Amino acid sequence: xxxxxxxxxxxxxxxxxxxxxxxxxxxxxxxxxxxxxxxxxxxxxxxxxxxxxxxxxxxxxxxxxxxxxxxxxxxxxxxxxxxxxxxxxxxxxxxxxxxxxxxxxxxxxx
Amino acid sequence: xxxxxxxxxxxxxxxxxxxxxxxxxxxxxxxxxxxxxxxxxxxxxxxxxxxxxxxxxxxxxxxxxxxxxxxxxxxxxxxxxxxxxxxxxxxxxxxxxxxxxxxxxxxxxxxx
Numbered sequence: 001x002x003x004x005x006x007x008x009x010x011x012x013x014x015x016x017x018x019x020x021x022x023x024x025x026x027x028x029x030x031x032x033x034x035x036x037x038x039x040x041x042x043x044x045x046x047x048x049x050x051x052x053x054x055x056x057x058x059x060x061x062x063x064x065x066x067x068x069x070x071x072x073x074x075x076x077x078x079x080x081x082x083x084x085x086x087x088x089x090x091x092x093x094x095x096x097x098x099x100x101x102x103x104x105x106x107x108x109x110x
Numbered sequence: 111x112x113x114x115x116x117x118x119x120x121x122x123x124x125x126x127x128x129x130x131x132x133x134x135x136x137x138x139x140x141x142x143x144x145x146x147x148x149x150x151x152x153x154x155x156x157x158x159x160x161x162x163x164x165x166x167x168x169x170x171x172x173x174x175x176x177x178x179x180x181x182x183x184x185x186x187x188x189x190x191x192x193x194x195x196x197x198x199x200x201x202x203x204x205x206x207x208x209x210x211x212x213x214x215x216x217x218x219x220x221x222x
Contacts, residue, residue: 004153006153033209033210035212040214040217041214041215042114042199042212042213042214042215043154043199043212044212045209045210048209056209088151090153090154092153092210099144099156099210100156101146101153101154101155102153103152103153104151104152104153106151
């Protein structure tokens with residue numbers, strides 16, 4: 001049974017650029033959720049995908065978008081990066097309430 | 111508004127000592143409460159999960175309690191080890207949604 005894998009582990013981008021983060025879900029999980037965790041804070045819910053459809057969204061602007069693929073892996077895209085987008089981005093796959101988190105992608109916007 | 115609050119914000123203890131972390135929530139209707147351990151820069155790792163009918167659950171040296179009437183939970187760590195140094199996050203979910211509501215965590219540091 002594979003866990004949740006996120007890539008890349010670290011990333012540095014400049015303000016205004018676009019970024020794509022990737023997440024592979026755990027075997028048997030059909031739901032993927034994305035979170036943003038600023039330094040010293042708890043994770044904030046960005047959105048969730050269930051069977052390739054968005055299934056709920058937190059308080060994030062439209063420049064945060066996502067995709068889920070038929071194999072339930074997922075992407076998080078962020079356009080027009082801002083300095084405040086610097087954070088750890090966590091992906092969690094789930095099924096019937098059982099969550100497994102990836103190790104995260106550390107995004108730094110300079 | 112659904113919220114999860116944790117205390118203390120940070121805690122320093124000596125190796126071998128016990129400690130207790132607190133979590134208060136206002137999430138309703140309540141479904142379950144989870145405690146996660148998160149090492150710096152890593153994803154959260156599940157320690158315990160409790161539903162409404164459970165008031166205590168153990169995982170090795172970690173013991174979580176839940177009082178659904180007062181909407182409070184605690185995580186007790188026994189005989190702390192240096193590897194226990196991490197953030198401990200309380201997470202609550204509602205019956206109405208599969209979404210997780212995170213507390214801001216307690217940062218625990220264990221010194222030799």
